[in-house]
Amino acid sequence: MSGFKSLSWAMYLGFRRDGRAMFFSLLFPLMFLVLFGTLFGHATTAKVKVIEIGSVPVLDQAVRQGGADLAKVLTITRYADRSAALAKVGKGDQDGAVEQLGDTVTVHYSAADRVKAGTVQSIVGSIVESANVATSGRPPTFTLAAPVQVEDSSLKAIQFITPGMLGWALSSAAMFGAAQTLVSWRTKGILRRLRLSPVPIRNVFAARVTVSLGVALVQTAVFLFVAQLPMFGLKLSGSWWMSIPVVLAGVMAFLSIGMVIGAWAKTQDSAQTVIQMVIFPMVFLGGSFFPLDNAPQWLQTVSYLVPLRYLNEGMLNVMGRGLGPASALPQIGVLLAITLVASLVGIRLFRWDDS
Amino acid sequence: MSQTIVVDGLTKSYGDLRAVDGVSFAVEEGEFFGILGPNGAGKTTILEIIEGLREADGGEVSVLGLPPWPRNPALLPRIGVQLQSSSFFERLTTREQLRTFGSLYGVPATKADAMMEVVGLADKADVQVERLSGGQAQRLSIACALVHEPELVFLDEPSAALDPQARRNLWDVLRGINTEGRTIVLTTHYMDEAEILCDRVAIMDGGKILQMGPPATLVRDLDAPVRISIASGTLTEAQARELPGAAEVSDDGISLVIQTRDPSTVVSAMARMEALDGVQIHGATLEDLFLTLTGRAYRA
Ligand SMILES: Nc1ncnc2c1ncn2[C@@H]1O[C@H](COP(=O)(O)OP(=O)(O)O)[C@@H](O)[C@H]1O
Ligand SMILES: [Mg+2]
Numbered sequence: 001m002s003g004f005k006s007l008s009w010a011m012y013l014g015f016r017r018d019g020r021a022m023f024f025s026l027l028f029p030l031m032f033l034v035l036f037g038t039l040f041g042h043a044t045t046a047k048v049k050v051i052e053i054g055s056v057p058v059l060d061q062a063v064r065q066g067g068a069d070l071a072k073v074l075t076i077t078r079y080a081d082r083s084a085a086l087a088k089v090g091k092g093d094q095d096g097a098v099e100q101l102g103d104t105v106t107v108h109y110s111a112a113d114r115v116k117a118g119t120v121q122s123i124v125g126s127i128v129e130s131a132n133v134a135t136s137g138r139p140p141t142f143t144l145a146a147p148v149q150v151e152d153s154s155l156k157a158i159q160f161i162t163p164g165m166l167g168w169a170l171s172s173a174a175m176f177g178a179a180q181t182l183v184s185w186r187t188k189g190i191l192r193r194l195r196l197s198p199v200p201i202r203n204v205f206a207a208r209v210t211v212s213l214g215v216a217l218v219q220t221a222v223f224l225f226v227a228q229l230p231m232f233g234l235k236l237s238g239s240w241w242m243s244i245p246v247v248l249a250g251v252m253a254f255l256s257i258g259m260v261i262g263a264w265a266k267t268q269d270s271a272q273t274v275i276q277m278v279i280f281p282m283v284f285l286g287g288s289f290f291p292l293d294n295a296p297q298w299l300q301t302v303s304y305l306v307p308l309r310y311l312n313e314g315m316l317n318v319m320g321r322g323l324g325p326a327s328a329l330p331q332i333g334v335l336l337a338i339t340l341v342a343s344l345v346g347i348r349l350f351r352w353d354d355s
Numbered sequence: 356m357s358q359t360i361v362v363d364g365l366t367k368s369y370g371d372l373r374a375v376d377g378v379s380f381a382v383e384e385g386e387f388f389g390i391l392g393p394n395g396a397g398k399t400t401i402l403e404i405i406e407g408l409r410e411a412d413g414g415e416v417s418v419l420g421l422p423p424w425p426r427n428p429a430l431l432p433r434i435g436v437q438l439q440s441s442s443f444f445e446r447l448t449t450r451e452q453l454r455t456f457g458s459l460y461g462v463p464a465t466k467a468d469a470m471m472e473v474v475g476l477a478d479k480a481d482v483q484v485e486r487l488s489g490g491q492a493q494r495l496s497i498a499c500a501l502v503h504e505p506e507l508v509f510l511d512e513p514s515a516a517l518d519p520q521a522r523r524n525l526w527d528v529l530r531g532i533n534t535e536g537r538t539i540v541l542t543t544h545y546m547d548e549a550e551i552l553c554d555r556v557a558i559m560d561g562g563k564i565l566q567m568g569p570p571a572t573l574v575r576d577l578d579a580p581v582r583i584s585i586a587s588g589t590l591t592e593a594q595a596r597e598l599p600g601a602a603e604v605s606d607d608g609i610s611l612v613i614q615t616r617d618p619s620t621v622v623s624a625m626a627r628m629e630a631l632d633g634v635q636i637h638g639a640t641l642e643d644l645f646l647t648l649t650g651r652a653y654r655a
Contacts, residue, residue: 003459005458006454006455006459009455010451013446013447013451014447017446017483018445018446184445188440188442188445189440189442190442190444192438193436193438193499194459195408196431196434196436197431198432198460199459200428353408
């Protein structure tokens with residue numbers, strides 16, 4: 001591989017000395033990780049506010065028995081007026097209203113906040129369930145600590161913040177890296193100069209891809225290290241290593257997309273503008289800032305068109321959700337397919353110089 | 356002597372513009388060949404076709420016996436190219452730059468480092484290229500073209516952006532590598548540079564070669580008058596016109612200029628009149644040749 005090693009080294013040095021690239025690919029997303037991790041990292045399912053309409057004996061009993069534990073997740077306000085209570089829920093001031101008519105417990109909730117609505121349902125559900133157990137006279141299998149179990153540790157925010165921020169960092173570093181290199185090497189004549197050397201062009205590309213993959217692995221290591229600090233509390237599950245192939249496939253996909261943009265763009269500025277315009281919607285629609293599971297249906301549908309979704313989801317499955325190694329295979333497949341298609345387009349658009 | 360470059364009937368158009376319009380020439384092995392012409396004459400285009408960066412519309416090109424187009428990896432290690440605009444890897448130092456270019460050709464680092472001495476950049480070894488001056492960058496660019504010791508070197512306006520001192524240093528470097536037996540093809544829009552360095556020059560304008568040959572021969576064949584200038588007031592214009600052999604006389608208030616085809620007679624007559632204050636004698640230059648060939652003054 002003539003020229004491969006020295007070109008990789010030259011590119012690595014160029015990257016390491018580029019303060020802007022270092023900042024935007026590593027520090028900037030890391031700052032968000034730290035910010036979100038500090039704000040929400042330990043937040044479990046947020047506390048919900050519930051109205052007790054009239055008297056709900058099941059709930060009262062649960063409060064007597066559950067005490068402090070239940071108070072951690074539930075704030076109860078009593079209302080005598082049913083319609084006033086429902087209006088409160090409708091406006092979103094309260095997350096739910098519970099009423100009991102005979103043996104039937106009804107939960108009213110608003111669809112405005114699906115997460116809270118879900119929490120209200122599951123907490124009341126488990127209260128009713130434990131009440132049933134108690135009434136049946138058999139020793140209760142589940143105590144009223146049950147509501148606390150509604151928060152599964154794998155759903156802690158940091159578990160999804162980490163892959164989300166990492167996906168953002170990886171995709172923007174790869175796209176900027178590929179596009180900037182291509183445009184600046186073309187406009188500054190380095191490509192023509194390389195064309196005059198006996199080194200095959202594929203070695204030039206191989207060097208660029210290798211350096212980017214190396215940078216991506218460093219990004220990943222730094223993110224996982226920081227997120228696992230006690231203050232953030234990321235817990236990696238057994239098959240987290242599977243996120244490495246996901247990362248590599250994702251970075252190749254974004255490098256190829258960056259190459260298409262770089263081959264198309266005439267100037268550094270236009271390449272940068274296009275990438276900014278791509279990245280912003282992508283990180284939102286691709287699930288970097290909030291879990292897609294709770295997102296409205298249309299957004300979930302759109303997200304399938306966003307390449308970042310597959311990188312985020314693949315990492316989330318194996319490092320955040322604790323699913324088995326095979327759970328990331330479909331995402332890797334999609335990312336490799338994106339790589340193939342984008343590279344073919346990029347090669348077609350490729351120009352040695354601007355004239 | 357074998358011919359290193361043979362160009363025959365070369366044409367290249369950009370849209371309606373005929374940038375190269377039927378150019379033919381040959382460069383001998385070991386020769387220092389210059390292509391001289393004003394901006395837009397087509398020098399860079401010719402060079403880039405010979406280097407294999409552009410495809411010609413018509414005509415034949417052979418470099419070291421091989422066709423340069425399409426990209427010919429057998430040819431590339433044997434030629435060294437300094438492009439008109441310097442192209443460096445971003446944020447690399449002088450030393451790293453040379454080592455990287457060297458390694459593309461399998462040149463060891465020590466030899467690449469030695470190149471810094473040749474072009475006088477040893478004290479800039481650890482400076483990133485972005486912080487080099489125009490002249491230093493130009494010299495580095497030339498060093499990068501020479502690092503793999505090519506047989507044939509192309510230099511596109513190497514002395515552009517250099518101050519007079521740096522130009523002179525560069526000329527020494529170029530003479531040195533030519534003396535080692537390397538063939539050099541250089542483009543320039545400086546007449547003096549072509550006269551001083553080149554064994555032969557091709558004078559170009561509008562995509563065509565107007566005349567070709569050794570600079571001294573071209574100028575001599577021009578048979579242009581010699582210009583003798585002295586300080587104004589030393590002689591009156593009338594006195595000067597009386598001098599034997601004086602063809603034309605003009606005085607701009609600073610210098611009195613006498614044009615003649617018989618300078619020795621004029622000068623000895625002036626000596627007898629003790630009128631040689633601040634005398635300067637200018638022979639014809641390539642500039643005069645260009646004026647004669649195109650009917651307009653040379654402007655680079
Ligand atoms: N890529 C190009 N596209 C269109 N016109 C060009 C291009 N390159 C050069 N030209 C034109 O061709 C002519 C010759 O250019 P060039 O070979 O660069 O001349 P020189 O090097 O002698 O200054 C000029 O008129 C220039 O404007
Ligand atoms: Mg030119």
